[in-house]
Each structure stands twice: as structure tokens, then as C-alpha cells.
Amino acid sequence: MAKQPDRLKKAKKAGKIQQAKHAKTKQAKKKTIVNRRKYSRVDTSVKVRIQKYNKEDKTFITDAGMSKNVSAGGLLLAYDKLLQLGSFVMVSFTLPGSTDEELDFVGKIVRVELMPDGIYEYGIMFMRKTPGEYEKLHQYVFDAL
Numbered sequence: 001m002a003k004q005p006d007r008l009k010k011a012k013k014a015g016k017i018q019q020a021k022h023a024k025t026k027q028a029k030k031k032t033i034v035n036r037r038k039y040s041r042v043d044t045s046v047k048v049r050i051q052k053y054n055k056e057d058k059t060f061i062t063d064a065g066m067s068k069n070v071s072a073g074g075l076l077l078a079y080d081k082l083l084q085l086g087s088f089v090m091v092s093f094t095l096p097g098s099t100d101e102e103l104d105f106v107g108k109i110v111r112v113e114l115m116p117d118g119i120y121e122y123g124i125m126f127m128r129k130t131p132g133e134y135e136k137l138h139q140y141v142f143d144a145l
Contacts, residue, residue, distance in 0.1 A: 039071035042144040044096060046070075048077055051090040060090075065122075067093060072138040074107060074125040078115075083122060085112050091124060095140045103133045 046067050051060045065079030075091065083089065087109050092102040111123030129137075 039073035040141055040145055041069045041071040041076075042141050043068065044070045044075075044144075046093050046096060048075070049092040049102070050077070050079065051092075052083065052087070068121065070095075070137065070141065072126075072134060072141055074110075074123065077122040077124055078119050079122060080119055082120060083109055083112070085109055088127070089124065095136065098136075098140075100136065103137060105129060105133065 044067055048065050048067050049062060050065055051062050053059075054061050063079075063081065065077045068076040068078055070076075075093075077091070089107055089109065090104065091107050092104045094100070094102050105126040106128040107124035107126050109122050110125045111121075113121045115121055
């Protein structure tokens with residue numbers, strides 16, 4: 001075993017440096033990463049129509065953003081305007097390669113993150129899904145995996 005410099009010995013004695021008692025201790029601390037998501041996601045970039053309720057004049061405002069990924073349970077939306085965490089929006093989009101009409105979902109904003117380029121990313125969880133629309137989205141994700 002190599003000799004340790006005096007200052008290192010003093011630091012250990014003072015409790016400023018702690019050593020692992022066994023080499024196995026470090027291995028035991030390694031954590032296994034577990035995917036806790038209920039639904040698998042696939043990267044999908046499509047135009048998403050957003051409708052949000054304007055309380056001031058009691059009307060719906062329609063705008064558009066882009067999806068970054070989708071799952072049977074929600075989507076990640078890139079949008080240049082601030083939306084409130086916990087608010088509800090109606091999102092409509094057509095899946096790539098689909099000739100069907102738009103899929104429409106009521107969603108709740110469950111995550112908001114401002115990106116360095118000034119665009120917001122929103123995690124939107126679908127709240128109301130008709131069986132037909134849910135099946136189309138689920139099949140799209142399944143086929144893309």
C-alpha cells in the first residue's frame with residue numbers, strides 16, 4: 001500500500017474525508033433506473049391545434065404548437081406562449097401517415113419547462129379520450145416502437 005501524504009492523513013483523522021469501508025459498498029449504492037411511465041412514448045413532430053379558454057371575454061382562443069413526442073396518455077408540446085400549470089386545454093392533431101380526421105383530446109398541463117431558446121415545453125396528460133381515438137393513438141405508438 002502506498003504511503004499517504006501527511007495532510008491527507010490529518011484530513012482523514014479530522015473527519016473531513018470519509019473512505020468506503022468495503023469496495024462492495026460502492027457497488028451496492030448503484031441504482032437501477034426504472035421507467036415508471038404508464039404509457040410508452042414515441043418521438044413525433046406534428047402540428048397541434050390548441051384551444052384554451054379565455055376567462056376575460058369567455059371565449060376560446062385557438063393557436064398552434066408542435067408535438068415533440070406522444071403516448072396513449074399524453075404528449076409533449078412545444079409552444080411559444082405561457083400556459084398555466086394545471087390548466088385544461090383541448091388539443092387536436094393528425095398522426096403522421098394518417099388520412100383520418102384529427103384526434104381531439106381534453107388535456108391537463110402537468111409540466112411546464114422554459115427552454116433556452118424561449119420556447120415552452122408542456123407535458124399534457126389526456127383527461128378525456130373516446131375509445132376510437134384512444135385506440136388509434138395506442139396503435140400508432142405500438143407500431144412505432
